[in-house]
Amino acid sequence: MAKHLDLEEQEQLDELKHFWKNYGNAITTALLVVAAALVGWFGYQYWQNGKATQASLMYDEVERAVQSGDSARVERALADMNERFGSTVQAQQAGLIAARGFHDKGSIDAAISALTGVATRSSGDGYGAMARLRLAALLADKKDYDGALRQLAGSFPKDFAPLADDRRGDVMMLQGKKAEAKAEYEKAYKGLGERFEYRRLVETKLNGLGVDLSERRSTDAVSAAVKK
Numbered sequence: 621m622a623k624h625l626d627l628e629e630q631e632q633l634d635e636l637k638h639f640w641k642n643y644g645n646a647i648t649t650a651l652l653v654v655a656a657a658l659v660g661w662f663g664y665q666y667w668q669n670g671k672a673t674q675a676s677l678m679y680d681e682v683e684r685a686v687q688s689g690d691s692a693r694v695e696r697a698l699a700d701m702n703e704r705f706g707s708t709v710q711a712q713q714a715g716l717i718a719a720r721g722f723h724d725k726g727s728i729d730a731a732i733s734a735l736t737g738v739a740t741r742s743s744g745d746g747y748g749a750m751a752r753l754r755l756a757a758l759l760a761d762k763k764d765y766d767g768a769l770r771q772l773a774g775s776f777p778k779d780f781a782p783l784a785d786d787r788r789g790d791v792m793m794l795q796g797k798k799a800e801a802k803a804e805y806e807k808a809y810k811g812l813g814e815r816f817e818y819r820r821l822v823e824t825k826l827n828g829l830g831v832d833l834s835e836r837r838s839t840d841a842v843s844a845a846v847k848k
Contacts, residue, residue: 675710682714686721712747749780782811
């Protein structure tokens with residue numbers, strides 16, 4: 621029996637050698653690729669965490685610069701932030717607060733530049749949407765109505781779409797296009813829903829255009845009661 625087992629083990633060993641001879645290199649290569657990928661992934665995560673920490677520190681510097689009221693310091697801090705960490709969330713946040721600081725100091729062109737940077741780098745998310753809405757307002761104040769409407773063109777995230785409709789209505793009112801403004805305010809009013817306080821402001825604008833929404837509110841209340 622022992623001799624039989626020895627022969628069986630020898631056959632298995634021979635098969636293993638044959639298998640490794642044919643496939644050993646491929647297996648070794650695959651293992652090395654997997655190992656390299658894991659090392660790379662952990663290294664990337666470490667780098668990302670470090671990058672986020674550094675970006676947060678630089679965001680704090682932009683915020684302190686805004687609080688100081690020193691526009692030149694804000695410009696330097698924001699430029700450094702965008703150069704080193706322009707693709708981060710912190711950079712978008714920094715652009716928004718810098719724009720607010722510039723606006724408060726009356727540096728409208730600097731505010732427009734900061735907001736344009738945010739809108740360009742993050743056009744599809746909430747930060748980009750906020751930047752575009754603020755940009756539209758600043759451009760409208762400068763009577764650049766076409767530029768304002770370009771910022772409001774295209775799609776917005778769902779929660780921001782009614783606000784974009786409302787802002788378009790504002791721009792069109794400034795252009796004297798009351799019918800178009802009314803249509804935009806109507807979309808904004810419908811999109812906001814009853815739970816948004818901002819809806820009251822839109823209602824006031826519609827009232828100014830001769831739109832009575834009291835009957836519509838009654839209908840909405842009845843519909844809500846039926847759904848319950």
